[in-house]
Each structure stands twice: as structure tokens, then as C-alpha cells.
Amino acid sequence: MNIIKNVPKLRFPGFSGEWEERMVGNIGEIIGGGTPDTSMNEYWNGNIIWLTPTEIKNKYIEDSERKITKLGLRNSSAKLLPPKTLLITSRATIGDIAIAMKECCTNQGFQSIIVNENNNYDFVYYDLLRYKDTFIKYSKGSTFKELSKNEMKKIKIKIPLIKEQQKIASFITAFDKKIEIVAKKIEHLESYKKGLMQKLLTGEIRFPGFYGEWGKVNLNKIFKNYNEKNRQHNYKQYTIGKNGIKLIDDIRYNILNHKTFKLNDLIIGIGINEINLNINIVNGCCSPIYTIYKIDEYILNPIFGYYYIPKKIYEYRNKITKISSRRNFDIIHKDLLNLQIPFPSVEEQQKIASFLTAIDKKIELNKNKIENLKTYKKGLLQKMFI
DSSP: OEEOSOOOSSOOTTOOSOOEEEEGGGSEEEEOOOOOOTTOGGGEEEEEEEEOGGGOOSSEEOOOSEEEOHHHHHTSSOOOBOTTOEEEEEESEEEEEEEESSSEEEOTTBOEEEEOTTSOHHHHHHHHHTTHHHHHHTOBOSSSOBOOHHHHHHOEEEEOOHHHHHHHHHHHHHHHHHHHHHHHHHHHHHHHHHHHHHHHTTTSSOOTTOOSOOEEEEGGGTEEEEOOBOTTOOSOBEEEETTEEEEOOOTTSOOTTSEEEOTTOEEEEEEBTEEEEEEOSSOEEEOTTSEEEEEOTTTSOHHHHHHHHHHHHHHTHHHHEEEOTTSBEEEOHHHHHTOEEEEOOHHHHHHHHHHHHHHHHHHHHHHHHHHHHHHHHHHHHHHHOO
8 A cells, every 4th residue: 555645634633644545446345236127017116225326416315216126136237235335426427426324226327335344434435525536537438438347446545544534424424414404494494484475475374463355456556567778788687587586697698788677676587388587686687588567666565576476477377378489488468467466465565575584584594504514514624634
């Protein structure tokens, strides 16, 4: 073994000396995968987890979209892998890694490592994440790149003795658990918000002090078409999609003829098989394909409208759209403005908007917390690994 002359910038007390350079083939057994004959029904829909590269998205994995039978396992090149095996994608997408938490097998798009007792599987997972570019470099093939078992064996990595591996792995895993806890909190808040929105935006549940049926209002009393062009080039360009409004930072676009919009304007556009709309939170400009409406804030609270209007327009989509020759949805704006939609009072709108906004702020705070934890973890990895 070759001794690496440099050492990590950050180490736990009690550990010293250089890390060693080892070939991947020396840290565990490398095993490929296989696929049972898909025409044989008796090979499929069993209880053996069978994974494909597209399912490798998180650190740990314990289930698969499809499962195979014992007969399928016996009659293919797939191999049963024990828990704690490192599953490494080796074709199409190369170098994605997960740790199997249950007994499983994979298709042929993997070179998996059963880490030996001289190494810590969690540490090796974190260590190998840094070698994605190396895995790609060692991959061969004319039609598509693939990392073979023999090539993976020869890749050299830098690694300390097992006690230091365990210490580092335990420390970094604690960060992952913190991130996981916050992610679950976000998931809970989003689920909570979704359930409440459904009831708040239909009047199924009401805040104390608000009674009576919501009155119906024609949208032409609330929305006024606005068509000002970006002649002075004063505004940045945005696009509106299913995930909201997004800045386009591309100087190739000529945006002098783009439509401008202001804070709290409603922007509606078309897309393939979908309607894109948003009550925006910035000033900017957008493609002429969009229609801009000013909102009468004496009738519609813009923040309430942010949650409510997209829901109602999707609800009435069949009444206000037609399929164009491009097989997109074209909004018939005359029919849109003639829609009668129930609205609560502006005071109740404000109450609902404030409540939902408070949940959104909690979600955003937790998302920022995750990003900060990930950034801090990345910095630690850079200091703790050579």
C-alpha cells in the first residue's frame, strides 16, 4: 500500500498519521446485478427487492418499485445482497450511491460493494461519494459508458484505519439525521397546509367571527387586462410555470416587446397540457404569450388570490380553454372574465391569507435550515477527508 503524505485539515483527538491509499477491490467484495426474463411471469411480483439505478436517490434505501421471486433470482445473474451493501450505479447514471437497509438485489446497472469487516460501510459511502468523476473516468463503452467490475477494483481511494472511519461516519451521520428530521417537518407542514387549504378555500371550515355564504363575483369586476411593453428595457425577464415564477438570466432574448407586470398582478399563460399562472411577488416582464391582469384589491386580497385563484381557474378549466393546433391549452379570456366565482369578504380573505402565509414562512425557514446544514456538512467533509 502507498502512504499518502497529506492528512485531513480537521481530525478528532487521538488520531494521527497519514491515510492509506487502497484499491476499491480491497475494501469489500464487488458484485454485479442482473434482470430476470421479463416474459416469465413466475419470475416477477415476488417479495425480493430488485433495484434499478433510477431508484437511487437517497442515502438509505429499503424498498423497490418492482420485486422478483426466488425462481427469478435463481434464473438470472442477479445476486442477493445483504443489508449495509453499498449500491453503486455503473451505467447510464454512473456513481450514484445508496446503502441497502434490507436484503436485496439489483439489475445489471450496478457494481455493489459488500464492505468487509476492516472498514465502516457508512464511512466508505461518504468517501466514495467524492469519487463520482473517477468512476466516470474509468467507465468505457462506445454506445454508452459503463463501469466494469474489473475497472472499479483498480480505482484507488484514500482511507484511514477503521476506528477513525467509525468516528467520522458517526459524526457525519448525525448531520444526516438532523437534515432528515427537518425534511420530515417540512413534509408534515406541507401536508398540513394542503389539507387546510382544501377546507379554508372552500369555506368548509371558517375562522371565528365569519359567517354566511360566500357571495359570487364576476371576474371582470376584479381583473383588468394590462398590456404595457418593456420599451425602456427596465425590467428583468421571468417565466411562469407550474412551480411559480422564475427569473430568466439570458441576454440572448430580446425583451423590449415583452409585457411588464407589477407586484400582485395575475399572470396567465399556456403550456403543453397545462395552464400556468401566478400572482407574482416582483416587478418584471414576461413573454407576449402571457396575459397580465391587474387585480382590484378592494375585492380580492392579492395574497388570498395567490392561493385561491389558481385553484379556481383549474377547477373551471374545461369552461375557459380549448385545445389549439399546437395541442396546448388556449385560455378563452372572455369566458374567463365572465366566470362567477364565490369570494369571502376581504376581511376573511386577509385572515385566510395570513394563516396560510404563516405556514409557508415556517416551511421556508425549515428549507433554509436544511440548506445551511448541507452547506456546513459539505465544509466538514472537505476538511475531514483528504
